[in-house]
Amino acid sequence: MTNARDAFSTHEVRNQVPPLVGHNTADDPTLREGLEREGAGWAVPEVDELGRLAGTAEAQAWGRLAERVAPVLHTHDRYGNRVDEVEYVPAYHQLMETAVGHGLHGAPWADDRPGAHVARAAKFYAWNVDAGHGCPISMTYAVVPALRANPELSAAFEPLLTNRAYDFGLRDPATKRGLIAGMSMTEKQGGSDVRANTTTASRQADGTWVLRGHKWFTSAPMSDMFLTLAQTPAGVTCFLVPRVLPGGEPNAMRFVRLKEKLGNRSNASSEIEYDAAVGWLVGEEGRGVRTIVEMVNMTRLDCVIGSSAGLRTAVTMAAHHARHRSAFGKLLVDQPAMRNVLADLQVESEASTTAMMRLAGANDRAIRGDEGEAALRRIALAVTKYYVCKRSPIAVGEALECLGGNGYIEEHDIARIYREMPLLSIWEGSGNVAALDALRALAKEPHTLDAFFAEASLAEGVDARYDEAVDRLKKELTSFDDIELRARRIVEQMALVFQGSQLLRHSPAAVADAFCASRLGRDWGGALGTLPPGLDLDPIIERTATGFPG
Incomplete structure (x- = not known):
């Protein structure tokens, strides 16, 4: 006699991950x-603690739930009073509490230990369960x-920050x-051209300023x-504009709408x-862009x-x-075509x-x-922000394809x-803005280029393909004709040289060899x-598996 359950059973699920x-x-x-290299080896236990939490089913569920249940804007309360509040799912607050509790926010500024900002960068990297609250x-x-x-x-x-x-x-x-802080700069007509902003500020007798205008993007509007x-x-x-004024009165910030974004919804x-x-004046009147630059440097590093x-x-x-x-x-990992993909992704x-950890060290110092480290940060951060944030959507798309329809x-x-x-390439200056900013640094702060090539020289003589890439870059910079037209080309070459310098000095030989053969030697599709034959892929692929359970 056929069991009712068997009658509706069409298959047994196998070969799933x-x-x-x-x-x-x-x-x-x-x-x-x-x-260890950048002076924050003392933070390994802290970073591990957060990394183990990020790998738990509970933390991953927080990220999924915060993304699935989007924030809700309440412009008025039930009685018709203006409130301008955003309601979040509890999982969002759990993510925020964890991040703040582990010092991913402003905590390093109150930590005198060398490497405090490097440790924070590593924790920010490890706590990658939800991008939105970041x-x-x-x-x-x-x-x-x-x-x-x-x-x-x-x-x-x-x-308090x-x-x-x-x-x-x-x-x-x-x-x-x-306290949690945000920034509110871009407007409809200007975007990255913040000098085109039309919001105005008028000085008051008590030393405060009154602002009137419309801001096109203000992330995390429930910030303090x-x-x-x-x-x-x-x-x-x-200016610094509080959501609530001293004494408890709400400030006159009116929420028009929440954006429906391609990426994070949490x-x-x-x-x-x-x-x-x-608002309160921050820095010198008329020098707002210069004042905000230091903030932009930090958020670009976070990109x-x-x-x-x-x-x-x-990966x-x-x-x-x-x-x-x-x-x-x-197994897919034993298929030659897949091995090439996995190795290339790991590289x-x-x-x-x-490169990110080198920049975190430069930032700390x-x-x-x-x-000297400030000069290197100025130029290397601009070129790395451009290139890494451009490459990541492509590479993540390739990693997604490894899973097929799943x-x-x-x-x-x-x-x-x-x-x-894609957001991380757009935020704090999209591709063209980041590339042109790098060229601006070369023109106005030539000592930054000296710092860049001093860093690059540390790896010279190790690999002929790297040395040739450095020579090509120097030739590219001998002429400033059509330099804005060549901006992306130049900045990409600088980013690859910077990455190559780090890998040749600090990564296993197999990784550095694959990088030089493909990215610098141009034996690549x-x-x-599309890595070329003859590379040692086994140790590269092995490095993709660290941290796996069991």
Whole structure:
């Protein structure tokens, strides 16, 4: 007699991949080696703690739920009063509490230990369970150096911006245990051209300023305060605008709508109006762009960290899949074509992460007064932000394809990573802006180019293909004719030389050889997975599996 259950059973599920849980996202040799090299080896236990948490089913569920249940804008309460509040799912607050509690926000600014900012970069990399909440975390980190242009405001708010307490809710900032900050700069007519902004600020008798205008993008609108730009008679000027004024009265910031984005939905991005909002001057009147530059440097570094982290996570997912999925009689990881893809993805990931950790070290030392490292950060960050953030969407797309149709469904986390990657190339200056900024540094701060080639020289004589790439770059820079037309070409070559310098000195020989053969020697196709024959792929592919459960 046929069992009823058997009658409707069409197949037994086999050859499917187990969930990737119970691993340590910080168990990445490139990350660990960088931590030691850049002076933050003392932070390995802290980074591991966060990496193990990121690998749990619970933390991954927070990320999925925060993304699935989007924030909701409430412009008015039930009685018709204007409230301008955004409601988040509890999982979002759990993500924020974890990030703040582990010091991913402003905490390094209150930590005197050498390497504190390197440790923070590594933790930001390891805690890659949701991109959306990383936005207010990154902005809180970046606001501190800009705010120091007003010592009085810095003294009042920096202790709260660096405190490891997540205290959500709209209240007088002075009454809270910890603060989250954002920035509100771009407008419809200007975008990256912030000098075209039309928001105005008028000085008041009590020393405050009143702002009126419309901002096209304001991320994390439930933050406690925002750095913003507005026009004064002296020109574009920077202000700190609180959501709630001293004494508890709401500031006049009106939410028009929340944006429907291609990428993360867990973080609210809003369009707002300043309707006589009160702000405090930060820095010199008319020098707002210069004041905000230090904040932009920090958030650009976080774009590189976020791109590198997303790429590493995607490569890990692809490698995990390939080790469990069979096709045509063999595991995918044993198929020659797939091995080429996985090895090429790992090389891309290691190049990004190694460069990122070098920049984190330069950033830490620049903050502590090292002028040489500040010069290197200035130019290397611009070129790396351009290139890594351009490459990551392509590489993550290739990693997604390793999973086939399974990767294309929203139930798989790699689809969420793929949707997020283009943002990091757009945020803080899209490709052309980043490339032109690098050229601006070369023209106005020529010592930055000296710092760049000094760094590049440390790897000369190790590999002829690298030496030839350095020579090509120098020839490219001998002429400034049509330089803006050649901006992307020049900046890409600089980024590859910078990555090559790091890999030749710090990565296994197999990784450096594959990088030099493909990216510098140009023995490569137009897609990933086109490494030339004769390379030693086994040790490269082995490095994709670190941190796997079991």
